[in-house]
Amino acid sequence: MKRTGRRRSSVWDCFEQVGNFVRCMKCDAKLKYCGGATSSMINHMSRHHQSPTPLDEDEKPVICTVQCMEEDRSVGSDIMQVAVMSPNMSLSSNPPERDCGERKRLKRSSVWDIFVKVDDEVHCTMCDTKLKYRSSTTSMMYHIKNKHPDTMPNDGVSLATHTEVTELISRMIEKDMLPISMVTGEGFRELLAYTVHNYKMPSAGDIIRLIEGHFHEKAEELVVQLGKVEKVALTADFWTALPFQRYITVFCSFITEDWQGRSAVLHTHKISDSHTTTDSVTEKLLKTVQAWGIAGKVTACVHNNAQDILSAHACAHVTWDYATCFATTLQFAVSDGLCEDLVRIIAAAGKLVKHFNHSLLASEALEQKQVQMCLPQHKLIQSSKARWDTICDMFERLLEQRWAIKAVLSDRTVTNRQEAQTLEIEDDCWQIIENFTPVLATLKWATTVMSAETEVSISNIYPITFSLIQTHLVPKENDVEQVSEFKLKVQKSLRNHMEVDSNDLASKPALIASMLDPRHKHLSFLTPTGRLAAKVKLHELVSKLDVRNATVSPKDEQQETLITPDISQVAMPSQMKSDTKNTMMLLLGDNYSSSYATDSEAQVDYYLRDIAPSLDINPLDWWRVNGPRFPKLATLARHYLCVPGVALPSLLSEAGQTFATMRTRLSPEHVDMMIFVNRNA
Numbered sequence: 001m002k003r004t005g006r007r008r009s010s011v012w013d014c015f016e017q018v019g020n021f022v023r024c025m026k027c028d029a030k031l032k033y034c035g036g037a038t039s040s041m042i043n044h045m046s047r048h049h050q051s052p053t054p055l056d057e058d059e060k061p062v063i064c065t066v067q068c069m070e071e072d073r074s075v076g077s078d079i080m081q082v083a084v085m086s087p088n089m090s091l092s093s094n095p096p097e098r099d100c101g102e103r104k105r106l107k108r109s110s111v112w113d114i115f116v117k118v119d120d121e122v123h124c125t126m127c128d129t130k131l132k133y134r135s136s137t138t139s140m141m142y143h144i145k146n147k148h149p150d151t152m153p154n155d156g157v158s159l160a161t162h163t164e165v166t167e168l169i170s171r172m173i174e175k176d177m178l179p180i181s182m183v184t185g186e187g188f189r190e191l192l193a194y195t196v197h198n199y200k201m202p203s204a205g206d207i208i209r210l211i212e213g214h215f216h217e218k219a220e221e222l223v224v225q226l227g228k229v230e231k232v233a234l235t236a237d238f239w240t241a242l243p244f245q246r247y248i249t250v251f252c253s254f255i256t257e258d259w260q261g262r263s264a265v266l267h268t269h270k271i272s273d274s275h276t277t278t279d280s281v282t283e284k285l286l287k288t289v290q291a292w293g294i295a296g297k298v299t300a301c302v303h304n305n306a307q308d309i310l311s312a313h314a315c316a317h318v319t320w321d322y323a324t325c326f327a328t329t330l331q332f333a334v335s336d337g338l339c340e341d342l343v344r345i346i347a348a349a350g351k352l353v354k355h356f357n358h359s360l361l362a363s364e365a366l367e368q369k370q371v372q373m374c375l376p377q378h379k380l381i382q383s384s385k386a387r388w389d390t391i392c393d394m395f396e397r398l399l400e401q402r403w404a405i406k407a408v409l410s411d412r413t414v415t416n417r418q419e420a421q422t423l424e425i426e427d428d429c430w431q432i433i434e435n436f437t438p439v440l441a442t443l444k445w446a447t448t449v450m451s452a453e454t455e456v457s458i459s460n461i462y463p464i465t466f467s468l469i470q471t472h473l474v475p476k477e478n479d480v481e482q483v484s485e486f487k488l489k490v491q492k493s494l495r496n497h498m499e500v501d502s503n504d505l506a507s508k509p510a511l512i513a514s515m516l517d518p519r520h521k522h523l524s525f526l527t528p529t530g531r532l533a534a535k536v537k538l539h540e541l542v543s544k545l546d547v548r549n550a551t552v553s554p555k556d557e558q559q560e561t562l563i564t565p566d567i568s569q570v571a572m573p574s575q576m577k578s579d580t581k582n583t584m585m586l587l588l589g590d591n592y593s594s595s596y597a598t599d600s601e602a603q604v605d606y607y608l609r610d611i612a613p614s615l616d617i618n619p620l621d622w623w624r625v626n627g628p629r630f631p632k633l634a635t636l637a638r639h640y641l642c643v644p645g646v647a648l649p650s651l652l653s654e655a656g657q658t659f660a661t662m663r664t665r666l667s668p669e670h671v672d673m674m675i676f677v678n679r680n681a
Contacts, residue, residue: 009038011038011041011042011045012038014026014041014045014049015031015041017033018030020032020033021033022041024041024044024048026049027048027049029044029048031044047194047197109137111137111140111141111144112137114126114140114144114148115131115140117133120132120133121133122140124140124143124144124147124148126147126148127147127148129143129147131143162196162199162200165192165196165199166202166206166207166210167210169183169202169207170207170210170211170214173207173211173674174211174214174674174677174678174681175678175681177663177666177674177675177678179666179667180204180207180208180211180667180670181204183201183202183203183204183207184203184204189201208670211670211673211674211677212673214677215673215676215677218676218677218680219676222264222292222680223292223293225254225256225262225264226252226254226292226293226294226297227293228256228257229254229255229256229297229638230297230635230638230639231254231297231298231299231638231639231642232252232253232254232294232297232298232299232642233252233253233254233298233299233300233301233302233642233643233644234250234251234252234266234285234288234289234298234300234301234302234320235250235251235252235253235263235301235302235303235644235647236248236249236250236281236285236301236302236303236304236647237249237250237251237303237304237647238271238303238304239663241663241666241671245270245668246270246271246272247268247269247270247271247671248268248269248271248281248284249265249267249268249675250265250266250267250268250269250284250285250288251263251264251265251266251644251679252264252266252292252294253642253643253644254642255620255637255638255641255642258624259620259621259623259624259627260620261455261456261620261641261642263644264679264680265675265676265679265680266288266291266292267284267288267291267672267676268671268672268675268676269284269288269672270668270671282317282318285301285318286317286318296319298319298320299320299321299509299639299640299642299643300320300321300322300323300509300640300643301320301321301322301323302322302323302324302325302458302643302644302645302646302647303322303323303324303325303647304324304325304327304328304646304647321508321509323458323508323509323510323643324497325645325646325647326447326450326457326461326645326646327447327450327451327646327647328646328647329494329497329498330443330446330447330494331388332493332497333490333493333494333497334388334440334443334490335388336489336490336492336493337485337486337487337489337490337493338486339482339485339486339489341432341482342432342436342482342486345425345429345432345433345436346383346391348425348429349383349394349395349398349425349433350382350383350394351423352380352398352405352423352425353380353381353382353383353394353398354382355419355423356380356405356408357379357380357382361414362408362414362415363379365408365411365414366380366401366404366405366408369404369407369408370401370404373403373404373407375400375401375403375404376400378397378400378401379397380394380397380398380401381393381394381397382394388440389440389443389444389447391440392437392440392441392443392444395433395436395437395440396437396441398433399433399434399437402430406424409423409424431480432480432482432483435478435479435480435483436482436483436486439472439473439483439486439487442468442472443468443472443490446464446468447646449464450464450645450646451646455618456513456517456618456619456620456641457644457645457646458509458510458513458640458641458643458644458645459510459513459514459516459517459519459520459619459640459641460514460517460520460645461498461510461513461514461645462498462500462508462510462511462514462520462525463514463520463525465494465498465500466500466525466526467525468490468491468494469491469494469495469500470525473487473488473490473491473494474487474491475487475488505530505533505534506530506533506534506536506537507537509640509643510643510645511523511534512534512537512538512541512636512640513640513641513643515534515535515537515538516538516619516633516636516637516640516641517619517641518607518610518612518613518617518619518622518623518626519612519613519614519615519617519619520612521607521608521612522608522612535604535608538604538636539600539601539604541636542600542603542604542632542633542636543600545600545632545635545636600632603630603631603632603633604633606629606630607630607633610626619637619641620641623637623641663675
């Protein structure tokens, strides 16, 4: 028996070959045709045309020629017998090495979800790696396994169920804060219909129910977490969505038992302009506190809107302190410091940047000049009125590209004389920009340090504020007049907003936090009188702690040995040891040595005399190790170091800016639920 031929696949009844492509005669779709393979055509027919899928070549009946060796050979002729055989049928007692049916490719390898074929190569879409392609996916699988193990395809696993796909859609909407109505979009439905076979599209109501389920799950987890902490801090973030919808998002921050800083969204309230009063804002905060069962646990509330919370201190039901977001305070100070000349220079610089960003001829000419002058290939940055730090970015980029910009403006083939005169910045203005930019950069660094969401920030507020006032904002001899004036105005504004000259400074949560931060406990930025007042306040807070914290715990007893060695451990006759111990106890009292180790004043004194760690140490890590040495101070540290220094999302944090942009797309009906599941993921 030998195989004499194969029928042409019936898929060609629906396709015709056009060069290196095949065209579907039913819908005119064009597919790449690679050396006789019909898999792509079969897949196309099964996806887009309801008619039965044409059989592949290996599925067609095989026509075989069999020479029958009968005992009677007298006829002397070969009898041709046609046998219709299944692909799985063996034609001899010794089956061939590869069965005919194995040639049929059941489905396309999932490595093609990551690789793209280009001529005789395949390109990885994740890292742009190029591999030679020789009709095998082995090298691609090896690359994915070694370079992208998280995306390792598994061809042996069944496709995702429709329930899983719907769950992923809801997670995508939560993570990217997309409008729920996107699931009704025609383009989105076409995409899923193409990628998931026979997928039943969910309705907006189905997605809402899934998100509500996630909301309740996360809420239950957060209630359990908040029940375990002693103190929390609130953050009231006032923001506006389009069109003119005002909201207040209430966050909470706390420190876990293992000294990990955590934050979570509690609630988002819509604020009506006609009813925006201090009482209404305070009422929303109190309702949030009651709803989450943290009444009596709030240390302080940080906010970024002084107008709506200005007189909330007078509310009898409010038991916490208020603090203004440091980033907002610094923004006010910078705005107060900008004189008319600086505003004019900022406007001129913005006009120049706008010209290069909107003129294709000018931008191309600038790129050419950058190459000729060996300057970095950077685009100019446009400042934003809402963020003062972008002024610093704009000035830094202009100074970097100054001579390339001048060359373009002086080139009459690119910029005409009248336009150049309008855009050109005078030399004295360039000098002011050069003198002004380092000052803005210092202020920007201060806010960036405060915007780190994973670090303790409130304890840095007053050290940074005093450093700015006493060092960085002091006019220098080589400062131009406008910059000296700016420094003095910002100094004055910071003094007023941060109340650095107040007699009640020691009671501010930010200064208390500075004392409880081992990096700043020396308070070297204060006067001796200020340091003494802060120390007295710390003693007062320690003495007010619960009576149960004053009892000697096992940790205290262990530390007692570390601080005051136990004389009873010295080798001596047992009888003498017992007599001496009893005599000393009668003379000095039972609690003589233990009181020295656990007394409130002693703890504060030991803590303040202890060597301060370096500035790159996380204070929470320090307290995790040293908390047993100073148990009462450790309790206070949990209370105050959990307070954030800025309102979340902060003005300069990239994560905060992304979040602020996404949330403006939300509808009022689901804004609270969406922000909650997004930020508490």
